[in-house]
Amino acid sequence: MDNSSQGLANYLQCNNIRPTYPRVKVLEFLVVQQNHPTAEDIYLHLVREIPSLSKTTVYNTLKLLVDRGLAKVVNIEENEMRYDVILTKHGHFKCESCGKIVDFPVNIEDIGTEGLDGFKIHEKDVLFRGVCPQCLGREKNGG
Amino acid sequence: MDNSSQGLANYLQCNNIRPTYPRVKVLEFLVVQQNHPTAEDIYLHLVREIPSLSKTTVYNTLKLLVDRGLAKVVNIEENEMRYDVILTKHGHFKCESCGKIVDFPVNIEDIGTEGLDGFKIHEKDVLFRGVCPQCLGREKNGG
DNA sequence: CATAAATTTGTAATAATTATAATATTCTAT
DNA sequence: ATAGAATATTATAATTATTACAAATTTATG
Numbered sequence: 390m391d392n393s394s395q396g397l398a399n400y401l402q403c404n405n406i407r408p409t410y411p412r413v414k415v416l417e418f419l420v421v422q423q424n425h426p427t428a429e430d431i432y433l434h435l436v437r438e439i440p441s442l443s444k445t446t447v448y449n450t451l452k453l454l455v456d457r458g459l460a461k462v463v464n465i466e467e468n469e470m471r472y473d474v475i476l477t478k479h480g481h482f483k484c485e486s487c488g489k490i491v492d493f494p495v496n497i498e499d500i501g502t503e504g505l506d507g508f509k510i511h512e513k514d515v516l517f518r519g520v521c522p523q524c525l526g527r528e529k530n531g532g
Numbered sequence: 533m534d535n536s537s538q539g540l541a542n543y544l545q546c547n548n549i550r551p552t553y554p555r556v557k558v559l560e561f562l563v564v565q566q567n568h569p570t571a572e573d574i575y576l577h578l579v580r581e582i583p584s585l586s587k588t589t590v591y592n593t594l595k596l597l598v599d600r601g602l603a604k605v606v607n608i609e610e611n612e613m614r615y616d617v618i619l620t621k622h623g624h625f626k627c628e629s630c631g632k633i634v635d636f637p638v639n640i641e642d643i644g645t646e647g648l649d650g651f652k653i654h655e656k657d658v659l660f661r662g663v664c665p666q667c668l669g670r671e672k673n674g675g
Numbered sequence: 676c677a678t679a680a681a682t683t684t685g686t687a688a689t690a691a692t693t694a695t696a697a698t699a700t701t702c703t704a705t
Numbered sequence: 706a707t708a709g710a711a712t713a714t715t716a717t718a719a720t721t722a723t724t725a726c727a728a729a730t731t732t733a734t735g
Contacts, residue, residue: 407701409713428691443715448692464607464659468723469691482648493647500643500658504636505625507665514659515643516607522650550732552682571722586684591723611692612722 404457411435411442415450416459416474425463425471425481425490465490465516480515486524493517547600554578554585558593559602559617568606568614568624568633608633608659623658629667636660 397416398408406412414435418426426434428447436442451472454460463471465483471490473481480495497513520528540559541551549555557578561569569577575590594615597603606614608626614633616624623638640656663671 407712409701411714441715445693445716446714449714452693462610464610467605467607467613468611470610480643482651482653485654491648491651493645495643500623500638502636502660505634505660507668508625508634508660508662509668510625510660510662511628512661514657514661516657516659517645517648517651517653518655518657519651519653525650525652550681552732554683584684588685588724589683592683595724 400459404459406453406457406459411439411446412450412453414439415447416454419454419460419472419474423474423492425465425473427466427469427471429469431472461512463490464514465518478513480517482517482519482521484521484524485518486520486528489521491521543602547602549596549600549602554582554589555593555596557582558590559597562597562603562615562617566617566635568608568616570609570612570614572612574615604655606633606657608661623660625660625662625664627664627667628661629663629671632664634664 394413394417397420398413401408401412401416415431418431418434424430428444428451431451432442432444432447435447451460454474455462455472460472460474463473463481465471465481478495478497479492480497482491482493483489484491495515497515500513500515502508502510537556537560540563541556544551544555544559558574561574561577567573571587571590571594574594575585575587578590579585594603597617598605598615601618603615603617606616606624608614608624621638621640622635623640625634625636626632627634638658640658643656643658645651645653
């Protein structure tokens, strides 16, 4: 296990998650890629390095990370769960043309909660949809 | 077809959707219930009144309504699509305890879009998660 | 009516996720 | 070090939401 992985292993341990090899690698992928990958994305990437890896392990690990608060599910896609480890508050933009998901800064605490008196709010998400500049350019140049 | 359905039939017609019986009923369910139902919810309710109804018709109709801008998909659930007839801008709150989805007013246009220069934004969603007052009360009274 | 177009239906296919049980690994105490 | 217990991983099968497809039905039009 290399140096950077060592830090992640510690991070897992601090959160009472035994830092097994597959778990460190899943977390590493989430941290390094920052791509809001699906379980499938993660599996396909890691199986090259860990041939014995099973998709169930990826799902188990993601569930564990979410349960312990180290990751969260991003539901911007219609039919699949994506995962995010970023801890600062941000919104998600999904390009309807190329499918890419982009983070953008949002001061989520500024969003008023009138009409939710008496509700306990755990989580606030902001999701935008549209077309990214790259795809807009491609459309303009005749695609 | 009763009186209120007549209005909905007109509404469909105005949007170039032939107002067939299943379509009017699906739209009516969305408008009356305001429950952000799943396709399954809609099917189970309507099939009592329209025994021949097929789930595919429900999906087809929902797709049509979304394509023509009369409804939108709400992705607050992990694994299923919910539907909402578009009226005014509002956010969605999902109770993690009872699963209920509640609308609340949000001035979505107020959310800044710094960091998204050059992006074309079609749609803005605000999704909160937490516990509703009813469930909070139940927890407090020892549930 | 007759024909064409659109809609509905039932069945089967797809795809993401979860359940389950067997196997393998890791930890702990001797 | 090693046996036994606890925990993780794996493979397979089951579940579930959604979509694809083609046949049957309904509706519109000449």
